[in-house]
Amino acid sequence: MTIAVVDYGVGNLFSIYNALEHIEAGPQLITEPEDLTGFDGVVVPGVGSFGRCMRRLSRFEGSLRQALEAGTPILGICVGMQILFDRSEESPEEGLGWISGDVIRLPDSVLVPQMGWNTLSIKKEAEILEGISDEDFFYFVHSYHCVPEDRSVLAATTDYGLEIAAAVSRENLFAVQFHPEKSGEKGLKILENFMRFTRC
Secondary structure, eight states: OOEEEEOSSOSOHHHHHHHHHHTTOOEEEEOSGGGOOSOSEEEEOOOSOHHHHHHHHGGGHHHHHHHHHTTOOEEEETHHHHTTEEEETTEEEEOOOSEEEEEEEOOTTSOSSEEEEEEOEEOSOOGGGTTOOTTOEEEEEESEEEEESSGGGEEEEEESSSEEEEEEEETTEEEESSOGGGSHHHHHHHHHHHHHHHTO
């Protein structure tokens, strides 16, 4: 079991690496696109602005696409979820476009950024949410949120004065807006679910 963690110069790599190591997922930090082969799964973290993440990630785009099309499970976290979409109001750079939709700023009617713990509303069965209930809390830190055109990809939402996409799932592609590596036991459960799916 080996899980690649894409190290493209952004993201909280220390926390996610340690969380994956804790659950014995065999994490490896990957800094070069040509090394992103032969892994059981791929984690794409992300912290900071959408544009900076896309600029730094662009050289991995081809390798990530090959992994996705080969059926390798991929998990995006926080901005690593947002860059899966077409575009963001935060930056002019285009996203990967793997999920149709936009990333928009949280409205002025709520405190921005959303920073803290919140529960989920499960929308469909998804492998990464096995054993997770609506009462479980997860840690969020973000100022923008994803709005998918096709709501069938929504695995879970969270209520922050409006319905926010908290997790998406489609075939071998998964992503979460919250930080599982900072969400205690239930966050580790999300990562364990992803690890188990990579073995299928």
